[in-house]
Amino acid sequence: MIAILSPAKNMREIDWPGKTRRPTFARESAVLLEALRQLMPWELEKLMKVSSSLGEKAHYAFAHMDLSEPGTPAITTYDGLVFKHFDADSLTPKGWEVAEASLRILSGFYGVLRPQDGIMPYRLEMGTKLSVGEHQDLYAFWGQSLHDALYAQTDTIINLASEEYAKTIRRYLVPEEHFIDIEFKIIKAGKMQTITTYAKMARGRMARFIVENPGIEPENLKVFDALGFRYDASHSTNQKMVFIQG
Template sequence: MKIIISPTKQMTNEQDFFFSESQPQFLEQTKQVLAELQKLTYKEAKTLWHCSDKLAQENFERLQQMDLEKKTAPAIMSYKGLQYQYMAPDLFTKPGLAYLQEHVRILSGFYGILRPFDGIVPYRLEMQAPLSVMDQPHLYAFWGRKLYDALDFNQGPVINLASKEYSKAITPFLKKKDELIEVSFAQLINDKLKVKATLAKMARGEMVRFLSENNVTTIEKIKEFDHPNYQFSKEYSTSEKLVFLYTE
């Protein structure tokens, strides 16, 4: 079983007490992406990033001196969004960290796909960014089926805790026998399922922690997710989607 999650825009390069254990699988392709980014003018980069002048300046300067193999930190410790805060990987037990490295994969527009302890540097690049690389019109085309192949669906189901922006890099290549199980954290409002992004990001992080610390390797065990507000809903779930409903 594999679990896919999204990266975040906010990153840190503090190495802390954790060290990289492996290199990203597609480092050569990342070098090609970096080469294209380094061709951009400041104005072009800022437009690509859709961010403030302060953030654009910081990331543009970082881009000019970026070395993909120096001062790296584990991917799982480098992202700082809500999902990672609620996952709290720095508090995991040793078996929990081992589970992360074996089962969790982070999808990335810059690195393609990452194991949690692959060594990375801070970057800013969303998968949906309109960046042309190696004559491909955008990053989805550039990465093609590489990320799908890396997940190896023959080895069992893939649990989708990623946003649609990132899971879209996988779904076009799915075969009939492949199991991509989406997990949805929703609220029932006027008899319709609604997902509140902030709460869902928190719950995704908490679910990764639950799966890791309990060494979960089956879909049935995922349904036992222990959360004070989200409970598995058999009524709204299907064979392809596990729905957890929010309760006060």
């Protein structure tokens, strides 16, 4: 069983004394980097739908990026809510070992990342319509490769990623592959809703729960109860586990 996460837009600079691993799709990242270096700051601004200052920042980052450098571990470098609530900084050596086996991060730039894969600061969401060679966008560029890389290691994926990233896997599923969506819902004004902030926090907590319970099976995820979320059988199916707060 492997759980997948989306990356975060925000990244942090850290001092990492340990080793990192070379990302599986490093060659593909180099192809993307070359394509991105052809773009001017204003083109990146338009492509990524960001402010001019962020466009300038992205342009500078790509221009000075050296993919031969070791980088810092993906799971500690991403700095969004999911990763804050996963709290990689408090992992034990055993925790790192379990995380390396049971977690993967999907990335528009790096493809699939293991927790200890070394990455550099970048900004490139999977939904970005970057044309690379004959490929009209990143979904076409990555194609089935991310799906194949994951299912070469497991037959069951726990989806803790957003749909922007999850669909890079979902669209290539075959019947014998298990892909279980995890949904976190809030009851508000009598209606069941997904509130992004709480969903991201809960995804991070569940990822940590998986790491703290080595060898856990999907069925046992039902006991997860962080942040007041509880498994709700009435809204769940074999392909979807729903947790409700409130």
